[in-house]
Amino acid sequence: MGQRKRAAIRDSLANQIMDGITLGHQDSPKHNICMVSDFFYPNMGGVESHIYQLSQCLIERGHKVIIVTHAYGNRKGIRYLTNALKVYYLPLQVMYNQSTATTCFHSLPLLRCVFVRERITVVHAHSSFSAMAHDSLFHAKTMGLNTVFTDHSLFGFADVSSVLTNKLLTVSLCDTSHIICVSYTSKENTVLRAALDPEIVSVIPNAVDPTDFTPDPSQRDDSKITIVVISRLVYRKGIDLLGGIIPELCLKYPQLHFLIGGEGPKRIVLEEVREKYQLHDRVRLLGALEHKDVRNVLIQGHIFLNTSLTEAFCMAIVEGASCGLQVVSTRVGGIPEVLPKELITLCEPTVSSLCEGLEMVIARQRAGTVPPPATIHSRVRTLYTWRNVAERTEKVYDRVAKETVQPLHRRLHRLQAHCGPVAGCIFAFIAVLDFLFLLLLQWLVPDSVIDLAVDASGPHALWKRSGNRKHSV
């Protein structure tokens, strides 16, 4: 165990040195990147960790990265994270579900100030649920900056709310330089929803930190079979299916145990099932888990079960497989692309199909024909790494930096031609207003009186050279 860890450290060091050498040789352009999303730590979730890990790897590759998000309670102003990653918590009003209210205009003064003082060249917005991300794309295009957008989720086409969001997404993405999706299914979905040219959409999957999710078979009790479920307990994650599976399998297999981590409105469903079938000793609900505790729960299990009804890219199953568990999952969204066939058992999103799949894996587990956890881990650890993600994202930035941003008249033309007669005209009008507002701001506070920020990361970083001469509060 210790040896493996040391080897991992040695590997990563070797990588760093290699990176350093390659950086020295090839003169790749360095970008000033601004990540914008409503979702960042202290909020927890997939988007948050994606932004954090990607930023860290880009800093390692010599780029300057800052993150802009909205204020979380008392956490407002400017903070620094590991490796001088600078985070702006802007005091913008939160409206619903940690997403800010959007008026298209009110965030321009602050965002402009941040973009100017940090000399941003690429604005990278994350998540289509985040109003701030769309606002920043809109303003960045008005200011003539290159834009990249990463979509983290899948949407439907049928109900009213998704029709409306799809329209907004069409408007927001119609003149964005490049779009990144996390899986091919997600790309297909986004291209259809936002009526995009597939040429400007790239697929870069998410990653997991393999050193965080190492297997430890000594932690699990081999006298029984434990199924682990870790997800938010909401409808989208298929918790109703889970409620159907538990009693059926528990009746058949007396040595079967369930370990369920996560919190949410559907917890009541699981509690009812547990009550009704008297399964208190076999179904444990752990409640909300912190990220650092996830591994400790995963290594106690034999089988990882994912019952999602829709998923763009499922990080949880990669984490499960990385801990050496057998993965059983529904065949929805981008999940079939995520893991190679021999590491995952795919089922239809119905109770009977999932039970069948689980029974098959239980039988294999009992017969002892499953590969040992260490073998699974060593397969998974090379599949998705953040360094690889950062490398591929860097290529997108390089490509985007070469493109010229469309001037206002071309943008207006494109909006009207691309987004339908009504929405196109409305948003063309808003784009003009935004441009006029920007002119007003440039007259009130010219760019020359905005102090350029001291670089914390990137090629001109002061941080490393002078240690802790500058303090952050």
Place this chain on the structure above:
Amino acid sequence: MTEDEFTDINGKAISLQCQSHSNFCREFTVSAPKLSLRRIMVYTCSVWLVAYVVFFFTQNTAVLSSAIFITLVGMMLHIHFVKIDHETLLIVGSLGVQVSSSYASGRESTTFIEMSKIKDIVINEAIYMQRVIYSLCILLKDPSDPGAVSTVVPLFQSSKPRLNCLVKVYRSCQEILAQC
């Protein structure tokens, strides 16, 4: 004693006066330009114009006298409570920091912070109105936990100099703080 010209965050000219009384005692004065006659004229004229329009429709002379009254009181309040001409930071090694601001009317307000309470003087980034600016701050120690910071006292709050001016003051302050 040296005097330098800088600008504040809105691009207006301000001057920084550095006075070195001794090795461990320095004084920094940031002076904003005096109240300009033009601004006073503009404000007065606009108030009076409005008053005349109202008077034209109501034919009530009380409007005019109240306009005169409003301008006078407004001007007095402005120079007494709002308009700050000089902001001074006097730092004496091993003793403390004195921060004073003198208003246009001549009124002065002064605070003194003992050196034992000061943890450090830093340049901090803050969100101010609709902008992100740099400001010089004193960090005060938390009496219960000496390692932690209890309060942040911003300096030069009315003149708001730009970064190059702040860096100059910061460097001199750090020299003195390093001695004690």
